[in-house]
Amino acid sequence: MSRTAPAGADRAPVLALREVNKSFGSVRALRGVHLDLYAGETHALAGENGAGKSTLIKILAGVHTPDGGTVLLDGSPAVFHGPAAARDAGIAVIYQEPTLFGDLSIAENIFMGRQPRRFMGRIDHTAVREATAALMDRLGVDLHPDRAARGLSIADQQIVEIAKALSFDARVLIMDEPTAALTGSETARLFAVVEALRAEGAAVLFISHRLGEIFELCTRVTTLRDGRLVASESLAGLTEDDLVRRMVGRELGELYPKQETRTGEVALTVHRLTREGVFRDISFEVHKGEIVALAGLVGAGRSEVAQAVFGVDRPDAGEVRVAGKALRPGSPTAAMGAGLALVPEDRRQRGLVMEASIERNIGLTGLGSLGRGGLVRRAAERARAGDWGLKLRLKYDRLSDSVSVLSGGNQQKVVLAKWLATRPTVLIVDEPTRGIDVGTKAEVHRLLTSLAAEGLAILMVSSDLPEVLGMADRVLVMHEGRLVSEIPRDRADEETVMAAATGRAHQPAAPAGQLQPQPPEVPHPPGRPPGPQQSPGSQQPPEPGRPPGSQQPPGPEGSPGPKGGAA
Amino acid sequence: MNAPPATRAAAPEPPAGGPPVEGHREARRGPGRFLRWDAAVGALLVAAFLVGTGTTEGFSDTANLSAALNDTAEIALLALPMTLLVVAGQVDLSVASMLGLSSALAGALWDAGWTFETIVPVCLVVGLLGGLLNGWLVTRVGLPSLAVTIGTLTLYRGLASVVLGNKAVADFPETYARWASNTETVPGTFVPYPLALFAVLAVCAALALHCTGFGRALFAVGAQEDAAYFAGVRVKRLKLILFAVSGFVASFAGIVYTLRYGSARADNGLGLELTVVAAVLLGGIDFDGGKGTLGGAVAGVLLIGVLNNLLTLNDVSHEIQVIVTGALLIVSVLTPRAIAVLTARKHRRTAISEATDTALGKAP
Numbered sequence: 001m002s003r004t005a006p007a008g009a010d011r012a013p014v015l016a017l018r019e020v021n022k023s024f025g026s027v028r029a030l031r032g033v034h035l036d037l038y039a040g041e042t043h044a045l046a047g048e049n050g051a052g053k054s055t056l057i058k059i060l061a062g063v064h065t066p067d068g069g070t071v072l073l074d075g076s077p078a079v080f081h082g083p084a085a086a087r088d089a090g091i092a093v094i095y096q097e098p099t100l101f102g103d104l105s106i107a108e109n110i111f112m113g114r115q116p117r118r119f120m121g122r123i124d125h126t127a128v129r130e131a132t133a134a135l136m137d138r139l140g141v142d143l144h145p146d147r148a149a150r151g152l153s154i155a156d157q158q159i160v161e162i163a164k165a166l167s168f169d170a171r172v173l174i175m176d177e178p179t180a181a182l183t184g185s186e187t188a189r190l191f192a193v194v195e196a197l198r199a200e201g202a203a204v205l206f207i208s209h210r211l212g213e214i215f216e217l218c219t220r221v222t223t224l225r226d227g228r229l230v231a232s233e234s235l236a237g238l239t240e241d242d243l244v245r246r247m248v249g250r251e252l253g254e255l256y257p258k259q260e261t262r263t264g265e266v267a268l269t270v271h272r273l274t275r276e277g278v279f280r281d282i283s284f285e286v287h288k289g290e291i292v293a294l295a296g297l298v299g300a301g302r303s304e305v306a307q308a309v310f311g312v313d314r315p316d317a318g319e320v321r322v323a324g325k326a327l328r329p330g331s332p333t334a335a336m337g338a339g340l341a342l343v344p345e346d347r348r349q350r351g352l353v354m355e356a357s358i359e360r361n362i363g364l365t366g367l368g369s370l371g372r373g374g375l376v377r378r379a380a381e382r383a384r385a386g387d388w389g390l391k392l393r394l395k396y397d398r399l400s401d402s403v404s405v406l407s408g409g410n411q412q413k414v415v416l417a418k419w420l421a422t423r424p425t426v427l428i429v430d431e432p433t434r435g436i437d438v439g440t441k442a443e444v445h446r447l448l449t450s451l452a453a454e455g456l457a458i459l460m461v462s463s464d465l466p467e468v469l470g471m472a473d474r475v476l477v478m479h480e481g482r483l484v485s486e487i488p489r490d491r492a493d494e495e496t497v498m499a500a501a502t503g504r505a506h507q508p509a510a511p512a513g514q515l516q517p518q519p520p521e522v523p524h525p526p527g528r529p530p531g532p533q534q535s536p537g538s539q540q541p542p543e544p545g546r547p548p549g550s551q552q553p554p555g556p557e558g559s560p561g562p563k564g565g566a567a
Numbered sequence: 568m569n570a571p572p573a574t575r576a577a578a579p580e581p582p583a584g585g586p587p588v589e590g591h592r593e594a595r596r597g598p599g600r601f602l603r604w605d606a607a608v609g610a611l612l613v614a615a616f617l618v619g620t621g622t623t624e625g626f627s628d629t630a631n632l633s634a635a636l637n638d639t640a641e642i643a644l645l646a647l648p649m650t651l652l653v654v655a656g657q658v659d660l661s662v663a664s665m666l667g668l669s670s671a672l673a674g675a676l677w678d679a680g681w682t683f684e685t686i687v688p689v690c691l692v693v694g695l696l697g698g699l700l701n702g703w704l705v706t707r708v709g710l711p712s713l714a715v716t717i718g719t720l721t722l723y724r725g726l727a728s729v730v731l732g733n734k735a736v737a738d739f740p741e742t743y744a745r746w747a748s749n750t751e752t753v754p755g756t757f758v759p760y761p762l763a764l765f766a767v768l769a770v771c772a773a774l775a776l777h778c779t780g781f782g783r784a785l786f787a788v789g790a791q792e793d794a795a796y797f798a799g800v801r802v803k804r805l806k807l808i809l810f811a812v813s814g815f816v817a818s819f820a821g822i823v824y825t826l827r828y829g830s831a832r833a834d835n836g837l838g839l840e841l842t843v844v845a846a847v848l849l850g851g852i853d854f855d856g857g858k859g860t861l862g863g864a865v866a867g868v869l870l871i872g873v874l875n876n877l878l879t880l881n882d883v884s885h886e887i888q889v890i891v892t893g894a895l896l897i898v899s900v901l902t903p904r905a906i907a908v909l910t911a912r913k914h915r916r917t918a919i920s921e922a923t924d925t926a927l928g929k930a931p
Contacts, residue, residue, distance in 0.1 A: 353786075367784060371779065
């Protein structure tokens with residue numbers, strides 16, 4: 001993505017904020033904030049959760065009116081009475097979770113409520129369809145106007161939202177964490193679309209927790225901390241560390257504080273686990289003290305494997321053993337009893353009972369152990385929540401507060417607390433840091449590392465590649481429902497993992513030395529890249545009991561050929 | 568099951584950047600924190616009692632109070648399992664039909680010359696089986712409880728007619744009939760035996776709901792079933808137990824009803840399920856599940872009982888009584904939400920339009 005030079009300061013900004021204040025009750029969300037957004041620039045808005053980014057966006061979107069200060073539109077003060085006014089002024093906001101009507105087509109969604117009419121007020125479907133097709137052409141994407149919104153990927157839904165914004169002739173595009181749920185290739189396509197819009201002269205305000213994306217896409221950045229403006233500057237001379245320092249206001253230490261740990265015996269064995277149509281023949285082990293990452297694209301079946309291991313979904317074949325003992329399939333209760341814990345991906349639906357209190361949430365996994373004579377002891381319940389809240393440095397007012405008032409990072413801490421309180425031997429975390437701020441993210445990483453050092457076996461599903469590479473002792477890569485690659489820490493880099501995740505890689509997963517007495521050679525597909533450079537001394541210990549078949553690479557197009565040599 | 572509709576989310580923004588607050592019930596946070604609905608219903612009950620004593624002659628006589636309490640016996644009994652069900656996000660509309668079936672069965676068997684001591688366990692077993700059928704359809708077949716129990720509402724009432732037809736069976740043994748009537752009360756009090764039994768059961772239900780892991784799990788299932796399941800709660804087993812208990816209690820209430828009126832008929836307790844649901848909702852149990860107290864439900868039951876009694880004493884017709892109950896129900900469902908909306912509006916007028924806009928996809 002090309003970096004354009006910082007927008008000329010001689011032009012007036014399309015949209016600007018001057019000395020903007022905003023309070024909610026006693027909370028001062030924004031204090032004297034400035035922002036300049038120029039046509040033809042992609043501007044990043046950085047800051048931790050709670051820094052005031054959302055409030056700022058909502059002011060620009062006309063959802064909130066500032067308590068003080070002015071919004072300047074093309075240099076003259078403007079007051080937006082509601083989102084419709086902001087939209088009419090050419091400001092469009094794309095939220096993280098698209099808000100389309102599932103049962104309507106793409107075209108109907110885009111022209112909702114303002115369809116071109118024909119005689120007698122009938123909707124001119126042809127015109128709607130053609131206009132939509134033209135928008136899709138302009139965005140350079142291939143989405144049929146008649147497709148129903150339901151069933152579109154999040155990425156495609158965002159494209160539809162952008163198309164809708166375009167149809168309003170939006171000059172300012174505000175994107176609030178649009179990439180949180182996107183895969184690498186979807187993100188790339190989104191960025192291409194954004195870049196095209198920018199080149200046409202739109203001003204883009206981009207929010208992301210992924211610093212890499214900010215550097216990739218944007219030219220300037222405005223950083224907020226605790227509702228105040230820290231800096232508004234060009235990204236050209238900055239490093240990620242600089243940016244983090246501005247956001248956090250202190251040194252974070254190492255971003256991925258990986259401790260070298262000695263791995264112990266096998267804690268979790270997954271053997272040929274299969275769920276029809278979702279994933280097939282998944283075998284791996286996790287040792288005590290080890291962090292194993294399960295990487296791959298969204299939809300590769302990673303979360304589904306995690307859920308089947310924990311018993312939320314019932315597998316069709318295969319088995320899960322915890323410390324050598326077979327686990328009753330399809331029962332989270334049995335999995336808990338065996339020492340498994342799952343921090344699910346969807347914190348708000350599955351991780352927490354949002355309207356319940358912190359203590360009730362943390363207590364939910366210990367209902368059996370909190371009681372005496374069948375009755376729950378309030379003191380024990382409270383102590384459990386208090387203790388774990390302290391250990392995880394949870395920020396809260398009262399333990400009886402509903403978890404819905406906590407920030408995303410603190411909510412995730414509650415989920416972690418509720419599971420760590422069960423004293424698990426195997427912890428499965430699914431996207432443990434999605435949507436939480438940099439500071440808390442580092443805390444979660446430190447926590448996971450120290451837990452591993454204490455002997456916990458951790459299986460981590462993650463789409464955040466730096467996190468995978470920074471945290472994992474081993475990386476398992478899934479592609480289209482199969483385990484296609486296993487990469488030890490010292491050989492894992494972005495390219496290898498992404499190549500395997502997209503089904504392009506065909507290197508043997510195990511260290512070369514282990515394959516020495518090469519069994520009847522598996523025919524390698526043509527065009528196989530040379531095996532990775534591996535210094536002989538840096539091998540991971542061989543994985544005992546791993547069926548060789550599960551390491552076999554798939555065919556060229558990632559088409560799963562018949563498995564050979566599976567034990 | 569209860570992702571709150573966005574239009575309801577009308578809450579002050581959390582210290583920015585956090586997730587949107589699930590708005591409804593935010594009233595608990597402002598001044599409304601001190602205004603708990605179940606406490607309000609309790610206060611209303613006391614007020615109704617005082618007004619009744621002041622205005623209506625004979626209301627506070629012990630004989631009348633005994634009668635009033637006894638008239639709510641079945642509603643009260645049915646309200647206990649109903650409260651647990653609604654807290655768990657379920658509902659059992661077949662309770663009154665099960666009451667009728669139990670009554671009809673008792674009548675038919677009595678007619679056939681069975682002893683009353685054998686009839687009671689048979690009826691209870693039938694109630695348990697009926698409840699298990701509801702539970703099985705909800706948990707194993709995966710149908711919504713509202714649909715299932717509307718079906719079994721008809722089914723059980725139909726079975727009742729098959730069992731007893733249009734007949735009415737009377738002349739039940741005097742010892743039992745006296746026990747169920749309000750002429751015989753717990754010595755030294757004006758409390759009739761069915762109500763005394765209800766009091767004991769209510770204490771048990773309150774303990775189960777508010778002081779046990781079972782109760783904690785019920786709230787979690789009602790508020791967010793997925794999260795409860797992911798936390799190892801045996802959701803299906805829990806629901807099955809609830810429906811079984813509900814059927815069991817309904818058949819027991821059927822026996823009480825039969826003895827109290829001294830008449831077994833297939834249409835006994837027709838339409839009573841709605842009064843029970845009304846009482847439970849009036850007591851502040853959220854129909855979406857996950858909220859409420861058993862004390863509130865009991866207050867709701869008693870309030871309906873006292874009001875009906877007062878209206879009867881003042882010669883208000885049954886039709887008007889039904890209207891009053893209905894109006895009260897609507898008010899009870901409406902008020903907490905109205906308070907929530909008003910409180911939120913005071914905090915942030917625009918938060919509402921934001922939520923609405925999000926819900927409408929930012930389209931006009």
